[in-house]
Amino acid sequence: xxxxxxxGASEDPDRNDYFSKLRIQSSQRMQRLLDRSVPFAFHRxxxxxxxxxxxxxxxxxxxxxxxxxxxLGIYNLNLMIGFLSPARDPSLSASEGPTLPSSxxxxxxxxxxxxxxxxxx
Numbered sequence: 315x316x317x318x319x320x321x322g323a324s325e326d327p328d329r330n331d332y333f334s335k336l337r338i339q340s341s342q343r344m345q346r347l348l349d350r351s352v353p354f355a356f357h358r359x360x361x362x363x364x365x366x367x368x369x370x371x372x373x374x375x376x377x378x379x380x381x382x383x384x385x386l387g388i389y390n391l392n393l394m395i396g397f398l399s400p401a402r403d404p405s406l407s408a409s410e411g412p413t414l415p416s417s418x419x420x421x422x423x424x425x426x427x428x429x430x431x432x433x434x435x
Contacts, residue, residue, distance in 0.1 A: 373379040
């Protein structure tokens with residue numbers, strides 16, 4: 315008698331379960347290692363520079379991996395740009411609220427909400 319499995323399911327659920335547990339355990343170990351390395355920023359940068367230098371020397375002596383190196387360079391440049399750019403663009407958020415005057419002829423007026431009424435004294 316054969317069992318019917320759902321579409322896309324593995325025919326051996328125990329085997330699939332073993333690999334998913336192994337993947338989860340390795341992911342947890344890696345995250346624990348990364349969490350423990352947070353206070354050691356200098357050592358992490360030093361390790362990154364060492365690995366980048368090692369990879370560069372390997373690519374130079376093998377005379378290959380240039381496309382992979384180009385892709386890694388673009389990826390690292392993208393990470394650096396994301397790190398250096400602000401979380402939100404100040405020029406786009408200018409219409410969200412009051413701004414400071416940009417010339418001497420303008421007056422700064424604070425808007426406290428829609429229910430705020432102007433009173434003349």
